[in-house]
Amino acid sequence: MKLMVQVKLLPTPVQAAALEATLRACNEAATWASEVAFEKDVKRNFALREHTYTEIKARWNLGAQAAQHVIKKVCDAYGTLTANLRAGNLGGPGSKRYRRAVEKPVAFRPQGAQPYDDRMLSWQTGRRRVSIWTTAGRLKDVAFTASPEQMATLARYRRGESDLLRRDGMWFLNATCDVPEAPPNTAAVDFLGIDLGIVNIATTSDGEIMAGRELNRIRTRERTLRTKLQRKNTPSARRRLRKRRRKEARRAKDINHKIAKRVVAEAERTGRGIALEELTGIRGRVRLRKPQRATHSSWAFAQLGQFIAYKARRAGVPVVYVDPAYTSRTCAECGRMDRANRVSQARFACRSCGFVDHADRNSSRNIRARAWELWRRGAESTAPVPLPGPGRGTRRKRSTTASGARSASPGL
Template sequence: MLADVKQSVQVRLLPTPEQAAALLATVRGCNAAASWLSAQMHAVGEFRRFDVQKRFYAELRERFGLAAQPTIRVIGKTVDAYTVLRANLGAGNYGPPGSARRLKVESRPIVFRADGGQPFDARCLSWQLGEAGREGTVSIWSVGGRLRNVRIIGHSGQLSLLRSRPIGEADLIHRGGKWLLHASVDSPEAPRKEPVNGFLGIDMGIVNLATTSDGNRMSGARLNRYRRRQQRLRRRLQAKKTASARRLLKQRRHKEKRFAADVNHQISKRIVAEAERTGRGIAVEQLAGIRNRVRLRKPQRAKVHSWAFGQLGRFLAYKAAQAGLAFVQVDPAHTSQQCSDCDVIDKKNRRSQASYVCGRCGFVGHADHNAALNIATRGAVNWGEVMRPNAAPPLTAGQGGSSKPVGPRSRGTDAIRLFLPAASS
């Protein structure tokens, strides 16, 4: 049975001034309630949803004047925030136990921004979407009563998804004076296609945003130039310290983010189309926690921390699911140091950002292309292990040596098929 793919759809609300005031009071009231509840949960050490609801539901409703279902949503939002916090603590993202940063995080309750997003479900928010056109209306709960016929606009493709798919939870967001709804819709996953021709490996970076195992490179020069220009403009406006400069800064604060998202959409669309055309799956590096692993000089930190590699990975994942392509994440260790011909690992082989020269077999190539070839091979191995979890693991190099698979590399279709399930060969 095919699973549904969760997809986020963004539309914009066009409330009247009275409706906007009611929405603002609603968001601020819900976030004030969430911050109060967070302090109570932290004080008593109670974080399970059922126990929190049983203990604080009545007081929360009475204290902040919330209706029944919005109160449940505030409780769920606060409990989910602590679930994420505990996961980050367990993963060591705030440092080891006993460190100053970790102790600071653990000692304070979570505080929600006054204008932070607020989730609504079908009992708090209903949609009225016409058969055609770009507009519709919503009916939404507020602290001052139900707001009806609040106009919405959006891209025709986004609205068509809302008309044709079941709509789940929606987040009400106030950003830059604009009101947005981020709705979750269920899109049916396409029938899964076996990667009969192997995997298309993707190496992500800063100089080249994405390099495929076919040797195609999506340069990051345009995006990096745009970011440098935005940085210069921000610096100049911040130095003026005038009201008009602050207004311009506020207007421009999301431009770079939108530009980077558009570039990532274009890159991911090209990669998925190429993999679908050639009958392959998509393999990428598992990049979680890269900011904690990588040590950088101060001038490099801003560039790396603004690099939207996680977003590109998410775009690839959901577009691959919609196209029915196999998508795997592989261990990133030594992908840029390992030779794609002879498997030897030596950091000296990578002579520069772009140059890779193997000191053992003499292989010469672009470093990012070499890494993408390694990722493609590991993707095939991982896919075979997923499809045949009880099968014997692939052969490895001699005892005490590397645990890399022994056998043909990822350049030929037949070599890849050796690592795939028998049904796909």
């Protein structure tokens, strides 16, 4: 299983200047190669290399390996663009976003990430030093820092390329690690259902609420501050907006990692699998009033699902994806479905048998029951694949099960 371990570089001012010059040169070369690929309609690696390799080396003073990685990065960018267009992620062929994407070449930010292989980058993990190629020559003894867990993972499992990037004035290396998976548990005794929601981010079928109202108060305060800054629209306000946005993203990512870790640990401890909702295309299916849209779209539920899936795969815990339709209206005791059962956001009261429970816990119990039914039928364990159809608004017609999803998360 491929994982990304992010370590922070601690370069001296001279080393930082060399790294910045290298990133700028590589991304300028990539932007030029992208224009050539767009004009000549040549977007495959070896074909594009014939048109750009020699000039990239001479014009930007790049080595052979760096030039090849620049060309490969351009081809990968066009491959990603083509996949997004086919999936409908940029709208239909007549939409503004679609036209903007196809009518001009892909451009690269001056400080965009640059891949390095083992010929351009060597690690001295014990000394916490790296030796890295730059346009000013090879920099030796560039210090880096990482947590003990990350250091152990790097020492044992690092394989393949690493990406150099600069963010918020800091330098990072994203190292690819090939971590072995635990044998999957094919004899799960039950499932731990997870209900995802706006008020309570995650509620388990055991009744545990993770990241509830306290987090929502913080989110509301941040949204109010963001609205004020947007209205002010001064240079300092825009600068603060960028800073707040990155802080919110880090907070959400940290909370998602903690939730995923607790869920997987509990399932592994009790010998159970994990039941998740299949939420693909949910934003295209749900119709919301304008005041509800910010709240509905302000949490990275897809990221949380990915974190749970890859941590479960690493621990050998099976994951089952079920259709969440009507789980909030169905009684977990008698199975009666009625819209009136959902009395309020937090309260569920069955009109048929009188069962009363927290609404999110009732939903998570229904999710658990559906997953257990699928598992008892002997559903094949496969990861859910993206829909090939027109994109947003398309719905799956069946549930799928998974032992985990491929992850490229920098956290462990």
